Amino acid sequence: MGLKKLAAKVADYKQRLEKGQTSEIKPDHVQKVLAKLEKKQVDLKARFDAETDPGERERLTGKLGIAREQIARARWLLDELD
Amino acid sequence: MTGFYGNGALCAQGQPQAWLLRGKNGAMRKYYLPVAIGTLLFAFWFSPDVQEIAAGVAIFLFGMLMLEDGFKLFGGGRLERLLTAATRSTGRALSFGIVSTTLLQSSSLVSVITISFLSAGLISLVGGVGIIFGANIGTTTGAWLVAGLGLKVDIASYAMPMIAVGIVMVFQKQKLWRGAGYALGGLGFLFLGIHHMKEGFEAFRDQIDLTRFALPGLVGLLVYSAFGMVATVIMQSSHATMVLVITALAAGQLTYDNALALAIGANIGTTVTAIIGSLGANFQGKRLALAHLIFNLTTAAVALALIVPLREAVDWISALVGIAASDYALKLAVFHTIFNVLGVLLMLPVLGRLVVFLERRIGEPVPDVSQPRYLNEAIDQFPETLESALRKEVLHLYDNATELIFHGLNLHRSEVFEADNIAQAVRQSRAIIELDIDERYERKIKTLHAAIVDFTTRVGGKRLAPEIADRIYALRDVATGIVTAVKSVKHLRKNVLRYTTHPQGKVTDLYDGLRTEIARVIVEIRKFDLATEEERSVLWLDQERAQLEDDSRSSARRVEDLIRKGHISPAAATSFLNDSGYAYGAMRGLVAAARAYYVERDRAVAEVEQLIGFDEEDLQDAARDSAAGQHAGGTPDRNRTVM
Known part of the structure; x- marks a missing residue:
């Protein structure tokens, strides 16, 4: 996902926040999500290392890719909040 | 929060002192009002x-x-x-x-x-x-x-x-x-x-x-x-x-x-x-x-x-x-x-x-899985019990649903859950599980779903706090999603029996592939459920969503390849493509239900997950990238300020 799309999502969030339709995000909230994603990444990596079946390894590689992308997004969001 | 495994009398009820006269005591209800009014008038x-x-x-x-x-x-x-x-x-x-x-x-x-x-x-x-x-x-x-x-x-x-x-x-x-x-x-x-x-x-x-x-x-x-x-x-x-x-x-x-x-x-x-x-x-x-x-x-x-x-x-x-x-x-x-x-x-x-x-x-009745277990009149009065009981009932429905899905696919739930290699467990499961899927659906799924819909409609008439009302309606949608998934698997049953009870070459491999994918999704939802609330995030389920899109595309490509090579007949391929549509629909429905069921209750954290989560377009991109041997990329430029 590019910056443009995430920026649009954030702009939409800010509008909803101004209208009192959502709760304010603080760095702690992002940190909490980030910790959960990092835990999942560690678990997936451990499963990948233990896996011998090529098909399964390929699936886990795909999942690790998604986890990495989400972690990158969370870190970016955290930077923006900080 | 329990997982898949595992206001006021005056303003809200619209009738005064409902808890006083609540109940099924017809005779008491019938005579209470005239006797009370008569006694008062006489006394006055x-x-x-x-x-x-x-x-x-x-x-x-x-x-x-x-x-x-x-x-x-x-x-x-x-x-x-x-x-x-x-x-x-x-x-x-x-x-x-x-x-x-x-x-x-x-x-x-x-x-x-x-x-x-x-x-x-x-x-x-x-x-x-x-x-x-x-x-x-x-x-x-x-x-x-x-x-x-x-x-x-x-x-x-x-x-x-x-x-x-x-x-x-x-x-x-x-x-x-x-x-x-x-x-x-x-x-x-x-x-x-x-x-x-x-x-x-x-x-x-x-x-x-x-x-x-x-x-x-x-x-x-x-x-x-x-x-x-x-x-x-x-x-x-x-x-x-x-x-x-x-x-x-x-x-x-x-x-x-x-x-x-x-x-x-x-x-x-x-x-x-x-x-x-x-x-x-x-x-x-x-x-x-x-x-x-x-x-x-x-x-x-x-x-x-x-x-x-x-x-x-x-x-x-x-x-x-x-x-x-x-x-x-x-x-x-x-x-x-x-x-x-x-x-x-x-x-x-x-x-x-x-x-x-x-x-x-007062003995505990033998649980009848076909009947609602938690939705009863006693929990009707309090928002906390309404939501909690509904969550448990949806869980009950999910439990019945996964059992029926597995049996519909000729699989035993316990064997799949215990398997180290799900694909292998599926390939080994060839014995027919005798099942009248329509009867089982009516008895174990439809009855519960009807009770859930009836309950949510009934409590919808109460003036609940908006956040509780939203969660109750979301749970009703979760139940509907689960039922839709079961219906999809019902469509698969006929060809599962036809092609997977004895090996018939490539077409059996294709159907085994579908069975394996469905089993994997349910296993992953179970793993998600077994993780503690503090450690899990619904974002984990994006990995399953992306995997589904990837598998769906791979499956279609594989069928095209098999037709071209003449390994399966066009008739079998058509049947499979139809069934594949149902199967992936069921899997998407189950993951969507899990995402809604386990949604973060802290609204700010839920907002974070919403922002960084994958939308449909991201999933398609990820599947395309995967097909091209890449992963989803494109982290936003950190030097740009958007907040």
């Missing part, structure tokens, strides 16, 4: 001053309703947490019963709430019985309030400003203010009701001397106990009966002895509310109502048997604390407290045995 004709007494009782009951509404608004999810913490030990449960009844000024209401929470599985039976014991002590504070305060000071002068300020607060938007307004106004109405009862009895005294009907000795004890019981059954509030008795006693319209008997009778009568409340409850609620009855009957029997020593004890304690020998109203409050505390002291040592007796007397 007999003496106009009765009007003030009756209005006093009505205002008092109205005050109790407002108090109830106030505490419900305060409640939110806090009540659930509070009750869970309060029932960790018998001592805590007892204290909770005392405090909550003192605050709500209604042991009947506390009993009904406790039955409701017990029915919803939020508290244990021992905890529930502890609360009921405590409620019996807490209810005695009402007698002290009236005898000690209501009769001694000009209570109406406090009532008026409380009502006025309370009503102003009720019209505020914030829940906290509204809750406080209801509670303050309710207390004001309680005071006003007491004032009118007091005034009514004083005026009444000038016309008729009720003490002419006083009965001495054992006969008086039994007859007035029966009166007290009947009065409480009619008003469904021992508290109101006690207030009435104390004000009549203070006005000299009752003898002290008869007042003691009325207090004992009121304790028996108060169990009726819990019994009515338990009619719509499950076996646990019925056990609690029986415990309440046993406790109050025992206490009453002991009080009647020991009336003479108890009376002496009251005189002794009253003298000790400086209560005048002629202040019968306060002495009645002392008596009420003593015999309820005595009841608790007698019953506490046998609490364990009582629970064993209750469990034997």
Whole structure:
């Protein structure tokens, strides 16, 4: 996902926040999500290392890719909040 | 939060005192209103001053309703947490019963709430019985309030400003203010009701001397106990009966002895509310109502048997604390407290045995998985129990659904869950599981789904807090998503039996692939469920969503390749492509249901997950990238400021 799309999502969030339709995000909230994603990444990596079946390894590689992308997004969001 | 495995009476219900007359007692409902109105009209004709007494009782009951509404608004999810913490030990449960009844000024209401929470599985039976014991002590504070305060000071002068300020607060938007307004106004109405009862009895005294009907000795004890019981059954509030008795006693319209008997009778009568409340409850609620009855009957029997020593004890304690020998109203409050505390002291040592007796007397019915387990009338009144019970029922539906999905695919759930290699477990599962899938669907899925839809529609009519209403409707959608997934798997059944019960080459591989994918999705949802709430995030499920899109594309490409090479017939390929559509629809539905079910309750954290989560377009991009041997990329430029 590019910056443009995430920026649009954030702009939409800010509008909803101004209208009192959502709760304010603080760095702690992002940190909490980030910790959960990092835990999942560690678990997936451990499963990948233990896996011998090529098909399964390929699936886990795909999942690790998604986890990495989400972690990158969370870190970016955290930077923006900080 | 339990996973896949594992307001107010006045404003919300749209009818006054619904909990008082709730239940299935048709005869009682049928005759209650005409008898009550007839009795009142006769009494008004007999003496106009009765009007003030009756209005006093009505205002008092109205005050109790407002108090109830106030505490419900305060409640939110806090009540659930509070009750869970309060029932960790018998001592805590007892204290909770005392405090909550003192605050709500209604042991009947506390009993009904406790039955409701017990029915919803939020508290244990021992905890529930502890609360009921405590409620019996807490209810005695009402007698002290009236005898000690209501009769001694000009209570109406406090009532008026409380009502006025309370009503102003009720019209505020914030829940906290509204809750406080209801509670303050309710207390004001309680005071006003007491004032009118007091005034009514004083005026009444000038016309008729009720003490002419006083009965001495054992006969008086039994007859007035029966009166007290009947009065409480009619008003469904021992508290109101006690207030009435104390004000009549203070006005000299009752003898002290008869007042003691009325207090004992009121304790028996108060169990009726819990019994009515338990009619719509499950076996646990019925056990609690029986415990309440046993406790109050025992206490009453002991009080009647020991009336003479108890009376002496009251005189002794009253003298000790400086209560005048002629202040019968306060002495009645002392008596009420003593015999309820005595009841608790007698019953506490046998609490364990009582629970064993209750469990034997009212057995747990053999679970019928086809019937709703948690949605019953007893949980209807409180937002906390509504949502909690609905969550459990959706879980129950999911459990039935996954079992049917696995069997529909000729797989055994336990074998798949235990397998190290799911694909291998699926390939080894060739034996036919005998199953009438339509019959099983009707019995185990449709019945529960109908109950869930009916329940959400019913509670949708109540004025729930928006966030609770949203969550309830979201749970209904989760249930619908689960049912849709089962329906999709029903379509697969025919070809699963045709192609997977004995190896038929490539087409069997294709169908095994579908079976494996569905099994994997359910296994991943299970793993998600087994993770603790603190460590899991619905974002994990994006990995499954992306995997599904990837698998769906790979599967289509594989079929095209097999057709080109002539390894499967066009007819078989068409069947498979249709079935594949159903299968991936089911998988997407199950993941969507899990995402909605486990959605983060902290709105700010949920917002973060929403922002960084994958949308449909991202999933398609990820699948395309995967097909091209890449992963989803494109982290935003960190140097750009967007917030």
